[in-house]
Amino acid sequence: HLRHLGWSSDTLAWHRSYPIAQGNRQSPIDIVSARAVYDPNLKPLVFSYESCASLNISNNGHSVMVEFEDTDDKTAISGGPLENPFRLKQFHFHWGTNRSQGSEHTIDGKPFPCELHLVHWNARKYATFGEAAAAPDGLAVVAVFLEVRIAKIACLYDESIFFFQGTKAQFSSFNPKCLLPLSLDYWTYLGSLTTPPLNESVTWIVLKEPISISEKQLEKFRMLLFTSEEDQRIQMVNNFRPPQPLKGRVVRASFK
C-alpha cells in the first residue's frame, strides 16, 4: 500500500516511468475563460446516446467506471471540434476528500468537487480503443463538472457492489444523457489522458455548465477504496491530477 503515498504526490513522480508527463499537450489544465478564443466554426455537440448499451460498473483501482459496448456507433458523440462520430467506451469520475477539491480541470483557478469524464474513441480511423488511445486524434473526452447541490442525479451507486479495487458488476442500459447539463456550451483543446500512460491522444471537450450531485452521493464515492480485499484499506479520494502547463496551447470556446 506504500504505492499510495497520495495521488497528488504520485502524479509528481509519474514522469520517471512516463516521460510524456512533461510533454507539450498534457491534461488537465486551468481554463482561463478570458483567454479562451471564441471559434464560430465550432459546431454544436451532438450526443447520440439514445440506445444505451452500458455493460458493467466497476472500481478499476483509480475510479468508478461504467463501460459500454462499443461494437457500433449506437452510443456516440459527433459535431463540436470532431471530424466524425466518436464511440463512447466508458465514463468515470474524479473527486476529492472535501468540496474544495476533486476536479481535474479548473475554471479561472477554481476547482469543482467532482468531474465526470465521458471517454470516446475514433472508430472511423482506428480498429481498437487501444490503437486509438495511442494516436494524436484517437480519443475525445467530454468533461462535465459536478457541483454539490441539494438536487440529486440518477443514482449511479449500487450499494451492493464494489468497495474494493477490481470489483465489477453488471450495469445495463444506463443512459448517460441524464449526466449532461442543459447547456452544451464548451471549451475545447488538445491534451492527454490524465492517468498513466498519459498518452497525448485526447481532444478535450469541457462543458461550461456543471451538473448537480448531492453531498450524500459524493460521500458514496469516497467510500470506494484504492485497495483490494486483502490490502489494508485506503479510501479512494483525491484521484485527480493537478493542472499542467499550457505550453502555448490555445483553448477555443464554442460560445461568446
Ligand SMILES: CC[C@H](CNC(=O)c1ccc(S(N)(=O)=O)cc1)c1ccc2[nH]ccc2c1
Ligand atoms: C491507453 C490507456 C488505456 C487505459 N486508460 C484509459 O482508458 C483512460 C481513459 C481516460 C482517461 S481520462 N482521465 O484522461 O479521461 C484516463 C485513462 C489502455 C491501457 C491498456 C490497454 N490495452 C488495450 C487497450 C488499452 C487501453
Ligand SMILES: [Zn+2]
Ligand atoms: Zn478521467
